[in-house]
Amino acid sequence: MMRDLPRTRSTTPADRRSSLLPRRPDQARWPTVVAYGASGAAAMFALSAGALTVGARVMARLPLVPRESLRGRPDLAVRAVHPDRVHLDDSAVSRRGGVLALRQAAGAIHVRLGPVQGRPTPTTVSRPLLATDTEQPLQVAPAASNGFFWAGTPQTAHGLPTQEVEIDSPVGHMPAWLVRPAPDAAAPDHADTWAILIHGHGSARGETLRVLPLLHRLGLTSLAITYRNDAGAPASADRMHHLGSAEWEDTEAAIEFALAQGARRLVLMGWSMGGGIALRTSVRSAHRELISALVLDSPAVDWQDILVFHATALKAPPAMRQLALWMMTSRIGARLVRLHEPLALHEMTPRYYADHLSHPTLLFHALDDATVPPGPSRLLAALRPDTVEFVPVDGASHTREWNRDPARYERRLADYLIEVLDLDIDPAAVQVPVRDPGAPARADSIGLRL
Structure with a gap:
């Protein structure tokens, strides 16, 4: 039986020369290494881009999703x-x-x-x-x-007769408190001057309880409103806050309600986002000529500044901050955060308001505000010293200027309204605070924050 002979392979001169060189295994692997490296880099890039997008989306949605305070x-x-x-x-x-x-x-x-x-x-x-x-x-x-300090309703907190009314806004019926002046008010002939009071982001009508006694004493009619996505109010189509970009329409509806009830001139007063809503209403309302004054308390004058401030505090990278703002302000980006329309943040800045504001404005802002930084308020006052009176409050936190010193706050507010509205009242005759913070509890007082 014959054995198979080993097969031989013909060799060329090139093969013989290569066999004489030292062998380098890495030369055989480098295309594979490059391929793995490229795919790994692509994966890392995709992962980083995905993380950036997810982080920006979360950052953009945080101030937009309604939630209980x-x-x-x-x-x-x-x-x-x-x-x-x-x-x-x-x-x-x-x-x-x-x-x-x-x-x-x-x-x-x-x-x-x-x-x-x-x-x-x-x-x-x-x-x-x-x-x-x-x-x-x-x-x-x-x-x-409880930063509102008082609890309950104007009736249970202060004994002010209060009507629960509904305002027909573009998204449905909005509940509101209507407080009419007493017959023996300091200025009984000014009941046709209405103060429309707008609470802040994640807040409620109870925020207005600190100023209602003074407005009632001055003879003004007060309307403390709600807006879309509030607890007890209808939701917007996308069920998202628009930071005042759309909520001003609910204030416009409140203005029309007031006019139908006999109002002849208006004061808009807002806290935090409510202050931003008041500003936006003042420059977009069809009834601008009837607005006599604005009173703003720690207002959201510049939402881009607010969002960047909080993103920086969270150590979010600049690219993530810019992407979050793009999501909020572009049509394509808005879909990523489930907004039905982009937010007009470019129309909510100090320079925009400085160019369009035409109403006398009293602006309180807490210098220790860690929620809405006071810089944009100060800038707005600097750009429009002819119409904006800036009142910095040292030692107060966000929308807590009244709490810091009730008498000082009410004195400044009373003097301002008496002057700008030309009320027939001697400012010295108005004792402040109108309701003593230490006043005994009423028989029907409650502790609910409404």
Whole structure:
């Protein structure tokens, strides 16, 4: 039996020369390495781009998605309750100057406290107990601060006769409080001057309770409104906040309601986003000539500045911030965040308002505001010193200028309205604050934050 002979392979001179060279395995692998590297780089790029897009989308949606106010959550710890004072854990909220209110048990417990009066221990502060608005007393337990200070409705908080009315807006019927002046008001002939009050982002009509007694004392009719996507109000088609870009239409509907009820001139007053809504209404309303004045409290004058401020605080990269703004302001980007239309942020800036504002404006802004930085408010006042009176408030947080010093705030507001509206009132005859923060609780008072 014959064995198979080993097969031989013919060799060429080139093969013989290559066999004499030292072998380098990497030369055989480099195309594969390059291919893997290219695919890995592409994957990393896609992953980075995807992460950037997801992060920008989350950032863009955060201020747009309606939610219950976070202010109802406990943010203070009550350590001791005495008949005349309360001890709280030391924090930025508990040590801040001015008056403060606390809620527990979803409003079943509500108390009003005065300014800090001492430090019982190195880790606590003491505040005087001014009044208890509910039957249940304060407990040694977590509590939520109530920046509105007062609770309930104008009727239960201040004894002001209040009508619950509905305003027919483009998206449905919006509930509102209507408070008419008393017959013995300081200026009884000015009931046809209406103050339309607009609360802030994630807030509620209760935000207006701090100024209603003064407006009532001055003889103005007050209308505290809601707007689309508020609790108890109809939702917009996309169920998203538009930061005032569209909500001004609800204020316009409130203006038309007031005119139908006999209003002849108007004051728009807004807090935070409500201040931005008031500004936008003042430059877009079909009834601009009837607006006599604006009063703005920590207003959102420049949403791009606000969004960049918070994104920077979160250490978001510049590319992510720019992409988030593009999503909010372009038609294609708006679809990514489920907006039915892009936001007109370019029309909500200090320079735009400076070019279009024509109404006398009183502008309060807390210098310690960490929610809406005061820079754009200051810039608007600098651009239009002829019409904007800027009132910086030291030591106050966002929309807490009244809380910092109720008498000072109401004095400035009363003097301004008396002058700009030409009310037949002696400013010195108006005692402020009109409702003492330490006034005894009314028999029908409640602790609900409405």
